[in-house]
Structure formats: structure tokens, C-alpha cells
Amino acid sequence: MERIFLLEDDEALGRGIALALQTPDRAVAQAATLAQARALLQGQDFALLILDVNLPDGSGLDLVRDLRAAGHRVPILLLTANDLELDEVTGLEAGADDYITKPFSLAVLRARVGALLRRGAAPAAEIFVQGPLRLDFARLEFRRDGAVVELSKTEQKLLRVLVENRGHTVPRATLVDRVWTDGADYVEENALSVTVRRLRSKLEADPAAPRYLKTVYGIGYRWEVTP
Incomplete structure (x- = not known):
């Protein structure tokens, strides 16, 4: 029930x-x-x-x-x-x-x-495929058009939270809490923005590629299901 x-x-x-x-x-x-x-x-x-x-x-x-x-x-x-x-x-x-x-x-x-x-x-998928992206969270192997994309641990955490909540806007405060989990008392204000920018540069490097990571101004970020 x-x-x-x-x-x-x-x-x-x-x-x-x-x-x-x-x-x-x-x-x-x-x-x-x-x-x-x-x-x-x-x-x-x-x-x-x-x-x-x-x-x-x-x-x-x-x-x-x-x-x-x-x-x-x-x-x-x-x-x-x-x-x-x-x-x-x-x-x-x-x-x-x-x-x-x-x-x-x-x-x-x-x-x-x-x-x-x-x-x-919905269970969190260990392997997520969308367009040219193949994201294997179990093996921590990420590919775009078959080529390996190297992501830092912080970028991997951010990507997973966004993909698990795809189609929904995740507030900035929630992302900071979920990504920076090492017990640090202070996270620089622009740390999230910098990480998002780096993640975009790696997953959306091709100007003709779809744009998955959307900024929702004043709130946070959303992984687009149909960019």
C-alpha cells in the first residue's frame, strides 16, 4: 500500500x-x-x-x-x-x-x-545514456561520442545529482550540500558555478552538441531530458 x-x-x-x-x-x-x-x-x-x-x-x-x-x-x-x-x-x-x-x-x-x-x-540508474553521452556511474567511466571524458570527483558527484533529478530544477543550496560532503565548514560561494562551468566544457564541448545542463536563474540547475 x-x-x-x-x-x-x-x-x-x-x-x-x-x-x-x-x-x-x-x-x-x-x-x-x-x-x-x-x-x-x-x-x-x-x-x-x-x-x-x-x-x-x-x-x-x-x-x-x-x-x-x-x-x-x-x-x-x-x-x-x-x-x-x-x-x-x-x-x-x-x-x-x-x-x-x-x-x-x-x-x-x-x-x-x-x-x-x-x-x-525510480531507482538511480548506474548507466545513463542520452544522445552522445554514456555515463557509467558504477565504473566511473564517462564518454561523449565514444571518447572518454575525464571528470574530477566533484564533477562526478554534481553530474550524478543532476542526472538523478533530471527534468527537475535542483536548488543551489541542495547541490552544495549533496556535492561537498567532506565535512568542510565553508564552501566558496562560486565553487558550484565554477564546477558547473567545467562540467559543461567537458560534456558540451562541441558547439553543435545538445545543451543538457540548464541554468535556472535565481534557483539552481536542471538536467534537461529533451534539450
Whole structure:
């Protein structure tokens, strides 16, 4: 049974969302406050978390940050009435995977939920092939048009995170946390930009080659599925 967790303080809206998402093979557990959510999430596994941002006892963003800091990789979809770009950037940088503003249609919500569940269930491929690229993460062998491309360890980590999240924008803060994992207390502000630039120069050296690594200004980077 696939299980979704919903944190929404509006009782009517929460009931509507739960009814829209429940199926014979899918259950929805609900909470209305941060305190209830933290208690229910203890020791339980969910395929997806849907979290309201503005709550009676705090912000859902705090829960997102706590979960990511604890190493939880479960997909998270944020619900909020805030539709400013800054709010979206803040949510993504906190560790959320997607963001939807109120009011929204249940059809759109179901589509977003379905996409996140498929993404969360998909195992990370050890060999990824796209266009002229063949990326073997198990053997750490990377080729473009059959020729070996030498990547540093940092470039390999960055490439893997982007490919595993292909089609989705990964915030800069998330990339820094996932790539620079050697315990350093400080990472230079431009380290990520420099690494992205070097990776591009190696994978997209041919001017006629497809452009896979897209900059999403103000947020982060995305590996394009169909460049």
C-alpha cells in the first residue's frame, strides 16, 4: 500500500485533497499542525509528503529543513497561498521537490503527485545514456561520442545529482550540500558555478552538441531530458 502524508490546517481542503488522492492502492494520512506532523512522521515511512507552509504553530518549511538535515530523501510537495517568486525559491532551497500555490485544481495536484511518486520510486540508474553521452556511474567511466571524458570527483558527484533529478530544477543550496560532503565548514560561494562551468566544457564541448545542463536563474540547475 502506497502511503502519502498530508499536512494541511484547512479541514475542508485537507479532506478534499485526501479524497482526490486516495485509491485502492494508496492511503493518505493527515495532520493539521506541525506538532501533529512531527509526531506522526516518527518511525513511519511515506512515499510522498504534501506540506502546507502557513500553519497555526509555525511553518512547513521548518519541517522540510529538519527532514533534509536528518537525511530523509522522501519527495516533498509544498502547498501555500504565497505566489511570489521569492517564496518558491525559498521553498526549493529548503529542500522541497515541488511547489503549488493555492487555489489549485485537484487535477493539477494529482498530476504533480503522480510525477513525484514516479520520480521517488525510480531507482538511480548506474548507466545513463542520452544522445552522445554514456555515463557509467558504477565504473566511473564517462564518454561523449565514444571518447572518454575525464571528470574530477566533484564533477562526478554534481553530474550524478543532476542526472538523478533530471527534468527537475535542483536548488543551489541542495547541490552544495549533496556535492561537498567532506565535512568542510565553508564552501566558496562560486565553487558550484565554477564546477558547473567545467562540467559543461567537458560534456558540451562541441558547439553543435545538445545543451543538457540548464541554468535556472535565481534557483539552481536542471538536467534537461529533451534539450
